[in-house]
Amino acid sequence: MKKQKRRKKHPKPGEPQRITKAVTQIRLIEVNPGKLAALDALAPVYLALCQQYVTLFCTQEAPDKLRAPCYPTPLSERWQRVAIMQAAGIAQSWRTNRAAAYQQYQQDLARYQQRVAEGTLDAKAQEPVWCEWNVPTLRQPCIQANANVVKLEPSRESTYDYWLTISTLSKGQPIQVPVKLAEYHKEQLTDPKTHQRRTLNTSVQLHQREGTWWLTLSYDEEVPVQTPPDAPIVGIDVGIANFVTTSTGKQYGSFHKNLRARHKRDRAKRRRKAKLRACLKKKGAKKLPSTSSRTGQRLMRHVKHEINRAVNQCFAEEEHQGVHFAYEQLSVASMRFKAKAQNAYLRASHLGHIPQQIQWNSQKRGVLATPVISAYSSQECSVCHYTDRKNRPDQRTFRCQVCGFEAHADYNASVNLSRRVGDRALRACRDRAAIKAVLMQRHEAWKQQQGRGNTSLGKRRKREKSSDAASI
Numbered sequence: 001m002k003k004q005k006r007r008k009k010h011p012k013p014g015e016p017q018r019i020t021k022a023v024t025q026i027r028l029i030e031v032n033p034g035k036l037a038a039l040d041a042l043a044p045v046y047l048a049l050c051q052q053y054v055t056l057f058c059t060q061e062a063p064d065k066l067r068a069p070c071y072p073t074p075l076s077e078r079w080q081r082v083a084i085m086q087a088a089g090i091a092q093s094w095r096t097n098r099a100a101a102y103q104q105y106q107q108d109l110a111r112y113q114q115r116v117a118e119g120t121l122d123a124k125a126q127e128p129v130w131c132e133w134n135v136p137t138l139r140q141p142c143i144q145a146n147a148n149v150v151k152l153e154p155s156r157e158s159t160y161d162y163w164l165t166i167s168t169l170s171k172g173q174p175i176q177v178p179v180k181l182a183e184y185h186k187e188q189l190t191d192p193k194t195h196q197r198r199t200l201n202t203s204v205q206l207h208q209r210e211g212t213w214w215l216t217l218s219y220d221e222e223v224p225v226q227t228p229p230d231a232p233i234v235g236i237d238v239g240i241a242n243f244v245t246t247s248t249g250k251q252y253g254s255f256h257k258n259l260r261a262r263h264k265r266d267r268a269k270r271r272r273k274a275k276l277r278a279c280l281k282k283k284g285a286k287k288l289p290s291t292s293s294r295t296g297q298r299l300m301r302h303v304k305h306e307i308n309r310a311v312n313q314c315f316a317e318e319e320h321q322g323v324h325f326a327y328e329q330l331s332v333a334s335m336r337f338k339a340k341a342q343n344a345y346l347r348a349s350h351l352g353h354i355p356q357q358i359q360w361n362s363q364k365r366g367v368l369a370t371p372v373i374s375a376y377s378s379q380e381c382s383v384c385h386y387t388d389r390k391n392r393p394d395q396r397t398f399r400c401q402v403c404g405f406e407a408h409a410d411y412n413a414s415v416n417l418s419r420r421v422g423d424r425a426l427r428a429c430r431d432r433a434a435i436k437a438v439l440m441q442r443h444e445a446w447k448q449q450q451g452r453g454n455t456s457l458g459k460r461r462k463r464e465k466s467s468d469a470a471s472i
């Protein structure tokens with residue numbers, strides 16, 4: 001489930017960014033054997049109830065944290081409220097992502113139909129198909145608890161740091177579990193300025209993995225923005241072949257090679273499973289094998305880890321100290337892959353993790369990063385603004401049809417993004433067509449400036465090529 005990182009809305013320029021930081025991997029200690037049995041007993045009941053509300057909020061009702069309980073359960077009313085709130089949160093993000101993906105599908109379909117009507121369809125183009133999303137399945141017990149069910153209190157004796165008082169299935173019989181922090185936890189929880197222990201948030205997360213319970217604590221921190229207002233802007237393009245490409249000509253992380261091979265194996269496995277399911281269903285089997293895969297989940301974690309590493313490297317880069325980043329403003333699901341073949345590699349959530357991670361890194365480091373409009377950033381020429389699908393002969397190449405500028409496609413896009421901070425004309429556009437019109441106006445202006453195009457295309461192409469090589 002989601003790591004506990006609550007992010008606040010974008011602060012105004014110069015305002016400190018308030019972020020919630022998680023203290024993870026605190027193992028719950030079992031002082032005497034069987035001490036956590038009550039928690040073990042509660043977990044599956046909680047998980048099942050939470051799942052019921054997730055399904056309800058995804059399929060029948062709008063997510064509502066205050067919804068009256070409607071399923072029978074041995075859990076106390078306080079526990080039910082916690083489950084309903086958690087389920088509402090999960091369902092809300094699922095609905096948002098699904099809606100964005102569906103909207104994207106409809107746009108794709110409209111574009112496809114328009115091309116059919118115009119007779120400009122590529123021979124290889126296929127009609128977009130909508131595949132309905134599955135309702136999220138909760139697999140591992142993960143409890144986002146508030147102080148009503150799990151109370152966190154500092155310990156009076158020095159053996160332990162805190163005590164957790166956890167309500168259980170038996171009314172009036174909470175269990176008390178000590179919490180012992182490791183040195184690195186203590187370090188993280190000490191404010192370097194005041195040397196005082198930070199104030200912890202009252203909500204905690206408990207999750208169980210392979211029989212062990214883990215605790216996640218959190219605290220709020222205000223990070224002042226250190227980027228000067230006139231800092232140079234570096235654009236970040238997000239993709240699969242290269243997770244992060246910057247307008248300084250650097251690239252970090254890739255889904256190719258190892259990850260791609262692993263993903264292929266996982267897909268093959270999924271397909272076999274799906275076939276088996278279909279076969280068993282035909283024969284009328286009642287119990288079908290699950291479609292989820294353990295290797296798939298592991299792979300997803302691995303991809304996210306690789307993404308985190310790539311974004312971290314980008315922010316830590318010497319050349320990027322004191323700069324202002326501009327990145328694609330994309331919601332998780334509207335992250336659409338720039339080539340059809342790549343659709344299969346990754347689900348939208350993977351790629352959507354990149355901008356999330358950029359935002360998170362900027363907040364925790366006090367670096368300014370501004371999301372900008374990304375429409376046509378991959379088709380626009382960063383030299384003359386000419387915007388056309390034909391500027392992309394293949395996935396990695398950008399080659400302008402007019403001025404002949406040629407560069408790595410992601411690099412060209414990152415340069416465009418770097419210029420879109422504070423671009424009011426683009427922000428005023430209501431749809432993609434309006435954005436394209438603005439870009440083409442800029443192209444016209446560029447042509448005028450170039451002396452109405454009296455140099456030959458070949459000459460210009462050569463010149464742009466060499467200046468491009470020098471700039472990277």
Ligand SMILES: [Zn+2]
Pocket residue numbers: 381382383384385386400401402403404405
């Ligand atoms: Zn051009």
